[in-house]
Amino acid sequence: MHIKDLCTQCDHWTITTITHDGKIATFTCTHCKNEFDLPWNTETRYLIRSIRHSLKKRTKTYPELLELKREGDGIKIKERSEKPKTSKGVEKH
Ligand SMILES: [Zn+2]
Numbered sequence: 292m293h294i295k296d297l298c299t300q301c302d303h304w305t306i307t308t309i310t311h312d313g314k315i316a317t318f319t320c321t322h323c324k325n326e327f328d329l330p331w332n333t334e335t336r337y338l339i340r341s342i343r344h345s346l347k348k349r350t351k352t353y354p355e356l357l358e359l360k361r362e363g364d365g366i367k368i369k370e371r372s373e374k375p376k377t378s379k380g381v382e383k384h
Pocket of ligand 1: 298299300301302303305320321322323324325
């Protein structure tokens with residue numbers, strides 16, 4: 292499945308693909324190919340749902356997000372409010 296999400300690795304809004312084998316979900320940024328794994332459980336499914344949900348609101352604020360259509364697309368948008376940088380996920384080589 293695909294979600295639109297902000298990649299903390301390349302700092303772009305991108306299409307993220309999610310694949311899972313029933314135990315582990317792998318999130319891959321199609322822009323910079325950064326990957327991270329999360330256990331495939333209720334929490335992760337809830338996270339995906341909440342990302343999708345908050346995207347609707349975000350798209351209204353940032354219509355640029357509608358430009359994200361294909362894998363590999365990446366968009367930088369200027370946040371109106373400054374948020375402290377957090378790192379999530381583990382980089383895989
Ligand atoms: Zn990325």
